[in-house]
Amino acid sequence: MDRRLVVLFAIACGASVANLYYAQPLLDRIADDLDVSPGAAGLLVTASQIGYALGLVTVVPLGDLIARHRLVAPLMTLCTLALLGAAAAPNLPVLLLAVLGVGVTAVVAQVLVPLAGALAADHERGTVVGTVMSGLLIGILAARTISGLLAAAAGWRTVYVAAAGLCALLGIVLHRMLPRLPAADPALTYRGLVRSLWPLVRDEPVVRRRMVYGALGMAGFTVVWTSLAFLMAEDYGKGEAETGLLGLAGLFGAVAALGAGRLADRGWAHRSTGSFLLCVALGWALLWAGGESIAALVAGLVLVDLGMQGQHITNQSTLYALRPEARSRLTTLYMTGNFAAGAVASAFAGVAWSAGGWDAVCLVGGGLALVGCLVWLDEHLRAHPAAARRS
Template structure:
C-alpha cells in the first residue's frame, strides 16, 4: 500500500523539476508551465472531494483499479500534448484520478490494530511522501536521457503495474455505508461541522502544505537559473535531500501511538516555518538549501502524520470521508501555494518565495500556542 501510494501520487509532481525544459520545448513561459503543476494539484483536490468518499460506499479494490485505469489514459494524454494548454488539461485530469493514495490510507487505518494505527499510517504516508520526492529524481533523470515526454510514458506504464499489484494483493473490504452518493458528499460537510478536532487538524495541515507548494513550484526555476544553472538530472537528484526529512518524520506515527500527537504538532509546524530561513540563504549556498529542504519535509510530514493519527480516531465508520475533508483542504492549500509561488517568483524572486513560504506555518505555530494556552487555562 505504501508502494502504490508513492507511485500514484508521483504523477502530480513529475513536471516540477523539468518545468524549464517543458517551457522551452513548448515555446511557453515558465509562469505558464508553472500553472501546469498547479492544475495537477487542483485536479487532485477535486478528486479528493468527489472520488475519495466513494471509499466508504464502494468495494475499495475495484474502485482503486478503476481509478488507476483513468490515470493511465490521462498520463498518455500528457505525453502526447502539443502545447502547454493541452498539457494543463491533461495534468488536471491526472490529478483528479490520482487520489488512490487517499483511498489507501484510510483503508490501512481500518485494517490496522488500534495500538499500531499511528505507525501504519506513518508507513503508508512515508511511502506517499517518498513518491513525491523520488518522482522529481526520476523525472530529472529520464528527461535528461529521453526527453520530458518519456517521463509520462513511463508513469503510464507504472500505473498499469500498480493496478495489477493492487488487484492481486488487496483484500476485499465491504463498504461501511449505504448512503446515496449525494448524501455521502453532504455527510462530509456534516463531519466538518460536528468535529472540532477535524477542523483544527485541517487548519494545521493546510498552513504547512501550502508552504510545500510554494517551495517546490519555484525551486526548479532557481536551480535552472543563473545562480546554479543545473541540468534536469541534477535538479531531480537534488530532491533526494528531502528523503532524510521524510524518513525522520516516519517516527511521528510511533510517537502519536504513545499520546504525543498534539504536543509534537507545534514542534513540526515551527520547524516548517524555520526551514525557510535556511532556504533563503540557499539562493547562493547549496548546503543551506539542502538542509532547509530536509527540515521542510520533516516539518510537513510530521505535522501530517500527527493530524491523521488524531482525526482517524473520531469516526471509524467514516474514515474515507474524514480523509476527504482533511485532504481536500490540504491539497487546495498546496494548489494555492503553487499558484502564489509562480507569480511571486516572477515579481519578487527567490527571497519573495521564501518570505511567502514562511508566513503560513508561522501563523500555524501561533495558533498552536494559543490553543495550548487555552487548554491549560483552569476552568
C-alpha cells in the same frame, strides 16, 4: 496487519501521488519545448493540484459507500490513460487537460490510506498509517529526482510514458492482492454522503484544527518545490537533473518522519505537531540563506520536508482514530483543504518569483510557517491539558 501488505500500500500510494509532481523539476524544459513562459508552465502544478482536489471531493467519499477495493482498478486504469495523454500532448492546453486528469485519478492513494487504517488494529494504526504515508511522501520526493534524471537522459515525455507503465503494473498487482472488505456504511446514498461532510467539520474541532495545520503545511511545501526549478536554472545555472537530485534531501526528512505515527500512537500528537511546525519555520530560515548557499538550501529542504511530513502523518493518524465509520470522508475534508491550499500556493509561488525572486518566495513560505506556529501556540495556551493531549 501483514507487513508485506503495508509495503505494497506504501509503494502504490507513493507511485500514485508521484504522478502529480513529475513536472516540477521539468518546468523550465517544458516551457522551452512548448514555447511558453515559465509562469504559464507553472500552471501545470496548479492543474494537477486542482484535479486532485476535484478527485478528493467527488471520488474519495465513495470509500465509505462502496467497498474501497472496487475503486482501485478503475482509477489506476484511467490514471494510466491520462499519463499517456500527457506524454503525447502537442501543446500546453492539451498537457494541462491531461495533467488535470492525472490529478483526479491519482486520488487512488487516498482510497488506499483509509483502507490501511481500516485493516490495522487500534494499537498499530498510527504506525501503519505513518508507514504508508511515508511511502506516499517519499514517492512525491523521489518523483522529482527520477523525473529530472530521466528527462535529462531521454526527454520529459519519457517520464510520463514510464509513469504510465508503472501505474498499469501496480493496478494489476493491487487488483489481485487487495483484501475484500465490505463498505463502511452501505446504507448511505451518494447525496447523503456529500451532505454529511459539512457536519463533520462543524461538529469536530479536531477536524478543523488538523485541516488548518495540513493546509498551511501543504501550501509551504508547494511554494518551495514550485519555485526551486527557477532558482536552480536562473541563479545557479543548473538543469532538471540537478534540480531533481535535490529531492534526495527531502527523502531524509521523509525517513525521519516515520516516527510521527508512533508518537501519535503514544498520545503525543499535540506536542509533536508543535515540534514539526517549528522545524518548518527553521527550515525556511535556512532556505532564505539557500539563495546563495547550496549547503543551506539542502539543509532547509531537509527541515521543511521533515516538519511538513511529520505533522501530516500526525494529522491523519489523529483523524482516523476519531470517526472510524467516516475515514474516507475525513480524508476528503483534510486532503481537499491541503490540495486547494497547494493549488493557490503554486500560483502565488509563480507571482512571488516574478515579483522578487527567491527572497519573495521565502517571505511567502516563512510567513505560512509562522502562521502555523502561532495557530499551534494559540491552541496550546487555550486548551485544557486533557484536550491538548487528545489533539
